[in-house]
């Protein structure tokens with residue numbers, strides 16, 4: 522039964538190696554998670570108070586990637602799509618104020 526013993530040892534080695542690889546991969550993943558959020562680009566940050574587009578009132582992300590615009594006074598606003606940017610530009614401070622109000626509620 523010499524062969525069986527050798528195979529057993531090899532299997533043990535492989536198992537130990539796999540365990541090591543898994544542990545280090547997990548450690549790497551968890552350390553990168555503490556530094557930054559997952560790799561998928563966060564379209565709208567968690568700090569943003571609204572889930573909806575202030576122009577169209579549609580859910581952000583429903584028409585693809587939300588678009589970030591900034592009011593002349595420097596307020597970041599997220600819109601559901603590029604089409605809403607034109608409307609936003611007509612009265613940016615009005616929409617900026619909507620975000621501000623939502624933030625104040627929080």
Ligand SMILES: [Zn+2]
Nearest residue numbers: 577601602605
């Ligand atoms: Zn839109």
